[in-house]
Amino acid sequence: MSVTLKYAYLKHQTWLYRRNYPKHLQPHLGQALKRSLKTSDARTAKTRIAEINQSYAEIVSQAEARLRAIPDPDNAPTITIPQPKIERLRLQGQTTVADLAQTYLTQRSQELKPGSFKSIRFSLGLLTSLFGNTRIGDLSPTNGQEFLALLSRLNPDVTKSTTRKGLGIRDLVALSTTSDRTIAPQTQHRIWTQTCHFLDWAVREGHLAEHGFGKLAVHSKPTVQSYAVMTDAEVVTLLGANDPLLTPLLHFCLLTGMRSGEACGVMAEDLITKGNLGVFARIRPNAIRGLKSKAAEREIPLHDGLLATLAMLPNEGALFPGVSVDRITKRFSLLRQSTGATRPGLVFHSTLKWFITQCERTGVPEHFTASLVGHQSARSANRLTYGLYSAGISDCQKREIVDQVRLPVGVV
Numbered sequence: 001m002s003v004t005l006k007y008a009y010l011k012h013q014t015w016l017y018r019r020n021y022p023k024h025l026q027p028h029l030g031q032a033l034k035r036s037l038k039t040s041d042a043r044t045a046k047t048r049i050a051e052i053n054q055s056y057a058e059i060v061s062q063a064e065a066r067l068r069a070i071p072d073p074d075n076a077p078t079i080t081i082p083q084p085k086i087e088r089l090r091l092q093g094q095t096t097v098a099d100l101a102q103t104y105l106t107q108r109s110q111e112l113k114p115g116s117f118k119s120i121r122f123s124l125g126l127l128t129s130l131f132g133n134t135r136i137g138d139l140s141p142t143n144g145q146e147f148l149a150l151l152s153r154l155n156p157d158v159t160k161s162t163t164r165k166g167l168g169i170r171d172l173v174a175l176s177t178t179s180d181r182t183i184a185p186q187t188q189h190r191i192w193t194q195t196c197h198f199l200d201w202a203v204r205e206g207h208l209a210e211h212g213f214g215k216l217a218v219h220s221k222p223t224v225q226s227y228a229v230m231t232d233a234e235v236v237t238l239l240g241a242n243d244p245l246l247t248p249l250l251h252f253c254l255l256t257g258m259r260s261g262e263a264c265g266v267m268a269e270d271l272i273t274k275g276n277l278g279v280f281a282r283i284r285p286n287a288i289r290g291l292k293s294k295a296a297e298r299e300i301p302l303h304d305g306l307l308a309t310l311a312m313l314p315n316e317g318a319l320f321p322g323v324s325v326d327r328i329t330k331r332f333s334l335l336r337q338s339t340g341a342t343r344p345g346l347v348f349h350s351t352l353k354w355f356i357t358q359c360e361r362t363g364v365p366e367h368f369t370a371s372l373v374g375h376q377s378a379r380s381a382n383r384l385t386y387g388l389y390s391a392g393i394s395d396c397q398k399r400e401i402v403d404q405v406r407l408p409v410g411v412v
Contacts, residue, residue: 003042008049014038015045017052025063033059093137095207098128100136104198113290115325123194126151129168136202141212148216151191154183185220192218228345230354232408237339239411245331248309249320250351255303255405256281257355257373260328260348262296265289266319271310277301277399279310283374288318296374301399305407355405362404368393372401 003010007019015037021029033056037048101124109117130150131143150169155176158164164172176182199211230238239250252263258281265288272280279302285291302310313319332348335341352373359369370376371393 005042005046005049007053008037008045010040013040015040015042015048017049019053019056021063022060025060025067028067029059029063093135093208095136096132097134097136097139098132100202100207101128101132101198104201119190120194120198123191124198126169126172126191127195127198130170136207139199139211139213141216144213144216147195148188148192148218151188151218152182152220155179155181156183156187157181185218188218188220192216226345227347227349227353228343229357230346230350234341234343234346235354235408236410237341238335239407241335241339243331243335245323246328246335248313249323249328251306251309253348253351254354254407255305255402256300257352257359257369258283258300259352261289261325262291262374264318264320264323264325264328268314268316268319271302272299274395277395278304279307280395291374293374293376295370295376298371298374299395299398300372301395301402303402303405358405359401362401364401364404368397368401372398 005015008015008017010016017035017037018032020026020032033052035052037045039045039048105117105121105124108120112120127147130147131139134143147169150173153173153176154169155172155178157179158172158175164175167175196211196213199208199213202208203210235254239247241247249260249263252258252266253260258266262283265286266281266283267286267288270282270284272282274280280299281302282299283291284297291297314321328348336346356369356373359372360366
C-alpha cells in the first residue's frame with residue numbers, strides 16, 4: 001500500500017515537496033515552493049514537511065507585507081525571499097575528531113572566559129594531534145588508554161614553552177625524555193576531564209551513541225599544592241624592591257584582600273566616600289573583568305595606608321590601566337628571582353593569604369573575614385542562619401577590621 005503525504009510525492013525513491021503559492025502572489029514568487037526532502041523514509045519526510053510548511057507560511061507572510069508597502073502591487077518586480085534548505089543527514093560517527101573539535105571550540109569560545117577557553121583548546125589540541133584524522137565513531141577505550149599513557153609522560157616545562165607551541169602530544173613526549181618531571185596528576189585529570197566533556201557533547205549532539213572514555217581515569221592520585229602564605233619578611237623584601245608596576249598593586253592587595261584580577265578591574269568611579277568611614281572600593285563585574293562568584297561582589301574599605309598610593313593613580317578609568325592578571329603573574333615571577341624570594345608556593349595570590357592571616361591574628365570572626373574577601377560565608381555549620389537571613393556586617397565593622405591590619409615593620 002502506497003503512502004500518501006500532503007504536499008509531497010515520491011519520485012525515484014526520494015520524497016519531493018511541492019506546494020502552490022496563493023494566486024495573487026504567484027506573479028511575484030513563482031507558482032510553487034518546491035524542495036527535495038532528501039529522504040526515502042516516509043516518517044522522516046513527514047517531519048520535514050512540517051518544517052517546510054512553517055517556512056512556507058513565513059514566505060507568504062513576508063511577501064504579502066512587502067506587496068502592501070509597494071504603491072503599485074500589479075507592477076511590482078519579482079520578490080526575493082530566502083528559501084528553506086534541507087540539510088542532508090550524515091551517518092552517525094563519520095565526522096573526524098578534528099572537525100568536530102573545531103565546532104566544539106567555536107561554540108565554547110562564545111561561552112567561556114579567555115583563560116578557561118585556552119585551557120580547553122590546549123586539551124583538545126593534544127587529542128586532535130593524536131586522533132585528529134580518526135572518525136569520532138572509531139574512537140575506542142584503547143585509544144583513551146593510549147592518550148592517558150602519553151599524558152602521564154609529559155614534562156611541564158615542555159608544555160609551557162612558547163617554542164613548542166603547535167607540536168603534537170607525541171612530539172612533546174619525545175622532548176620530555178630529558179627530565180624525570182611530569183605534569184601533576186591534577187593537571188592530567190583536568191585535561192582528561194575536558195576531553196571527556198567534549199565527547200559527552202558529541203553524544204548530546206547526536207554524533208555518537210556513546211563513548212568509552214568515561215570508563216577510564218587518571219590513576220595517579222592528585223596531591224594538593226597549596227599556595228604559600230606570604231611572610232612579613234617577604235612583604236618587606238617585595239615592597240622594598242619598589243617595582244613600578246607591582247608595588248602599588250601589592251599595597252592594594254595586601255591591605256584590602258583583593259585578588260589580582262579584582263585589583264586590575266577597579267575603576268576610579270568604583271571608589272566611593274562614605275562620610276567619616278572614609279573611602280570604599282566597590283568590587284563588581286565590568287568590561288575589564290568578571291568575578292569568580294556572586295559572593296565576590298562587595299564593598300571594601302580602603303586602608304589609610306593606601307591614600308598616598310591613591311594620589312598617584314588615575315582619576316578616571318581603570319586605576320591600573322593596561323595591567324592584566326597574566327602580566328602580573330609573569331612580572332611577579334621576575335620580582336621573586338631578583339629579590340631572592342623564591343620559596344616554593346609563593347605567588348601573587350599569597351597576598352590574600354597574608355591579609356586573611358592578619359585578620360585571624362587580630363581576632364576577627366571567620367565569617368567577617370569571608371565578607372571582606374568575597375568568600376562564601378561559613379557563618380554557621382549549615383550556612384543557613386547567617387547565610388540566608390543576614391544582610392552582612394556593617395560598613396563600620398568592615399572599617400574596624402581593615403584598620404587593624406598593619407604592614408610589617410620595615411616597610412617604607
